[in-house]
Amino acid sequence: MKKISHISDVPLFQGLPKQQIAALEGIVIPRKYAKGKVVFSDGEDATGFHVVMSGIVKVYKLSPDGKEQILHIFGPGEPFGEAAVFEGRSFPAYAEALEALATWFFPRQAFVALVVKDPSLALNMLADLSRRLRRFTNLIEDLSLKEVPGRLAAHLLYLSEQQADSDAPILDITKGQLASLLGTIPETLSRILARMTRDGLIEAGEGREVRLLDRESLEELARGERRLG
Amino acid sequence: MKKISHISDVPLFQGLPKQQIAALEGIVIPRKYAKGKVVFSDGEDATGFHVVMSGIVKVYKLSPDGKEQILHIFGPGEPFGEAAVFEGRSFPAYAEALEALATWFFPRQAFVALVVKDPSLALNMLADLSRRLRRFTNLIEDLSLKEVPGRLAAHLLYLSEQQADSDAPILDITKGQLASLLGTIPETLSRILARMTRDGLIEAGEGREVRLLDRESLEELARGERRLG
């Protein structure tokens, strides 16, 4: 997995004057979490936010009977928990390390003070939150307007865009986690993967590899213009 | 319905120096939309954002086969379309006037220029987007982790908190729109309302009034700790 080792490599801090980067370095606190550790909990007091240096973290909601919905999965360079800094005093969800995780932690008050002083940092934060909002809009659209096969198709196509070997993307998480990300359960995901394979849309490759055989149909599925056999 | 007639009454602009309020007044463009008019469309170029002066607007996504999911319903004093200003060049959803609508329109570039100059405006925007994000988090949680009766119960309780006569809130939108807001369809909503009535949780009053008879049970439903008979 890739790593980020300097604050100036964080997209959120891109384009900031050196002085501001130095100020950020002044307030940051490095933290480490073992795989499976909870970084923060839903409702917990938000004293600051994190930026991933290395590892992966999932941010999720839990229902009383234990079902989880993953809201985000973040990797190196990505901030999380930042919305709580400017509003609620509490985190609106859980965060848990999916693998060994190292973060920079930015304390709320000190960070807000920097934002107030630097318009370009403020603009970066605004763009960041706006992007986050747009992603949520898409997640809501998926959950409400698409069936699980459509969500899965969309996700596979998304993965293939992100990755080099675009016709055979590798799942970056377990299938159980993927189910939670898509708003369903492992059994359902497993069945749909099987149906897609039967219909010749995909082929399960080595390990977590999934070969996309029929992009066209996957795209129609993702748009809700077609159903699975 | 209430109205907002001065920019300084907009919560988003609360606490700004007079000078900034004046600057905002300098760039604002009043607009009017008849009931049913589309204010902007999904994917459309975002040249600025709106604040509602009077009336109601719904922001929603559409699936290819016509089902809609309402993301927000905004009334006087509330901004909409503002996330597009700081990021995407395009609106991520549709907006349509549910009744005669008057807005202030803030052009993108001019507004961003003001944000850059005024840290308190920037902070207000950050808080606004953060609040928005938190709401979406809850919507996602509802859609994914709760069944329709739970979402409805939560919404009824929410309405009763907002309104004066708290035991008999009035729906502010049609039931069809409410269904879309809850991520379902009118038939399903109708049936669940009927079941809740049969079970003595609520009572349909005059017009759009819904009397809450058993708060306790509604709260359990909303938390997913109970199911409907």
Added chain:
DNA sequence: CGTGCGCTTGACTTTTTTCAATAAAGGTGG
């Protein structure tokens, strides 16, 4: 070498949607 976790599959249940028909409500023009 066994234990456990992740994954799959089958049978069954529940929830929600779809389709269709009808009833009630609301606004408009005569």
Added chain:
DNA sequence: CCACCTTTATTGAAAAAAGTCAAGCGCACG
């Protein structure tokens, strides 16, 4: 003020999608 027409709401029966429960497999890890 009323007749008319569109929109909104309700109800039933049937279908579809997803979830639950339970069993079993395979592979990694201790």
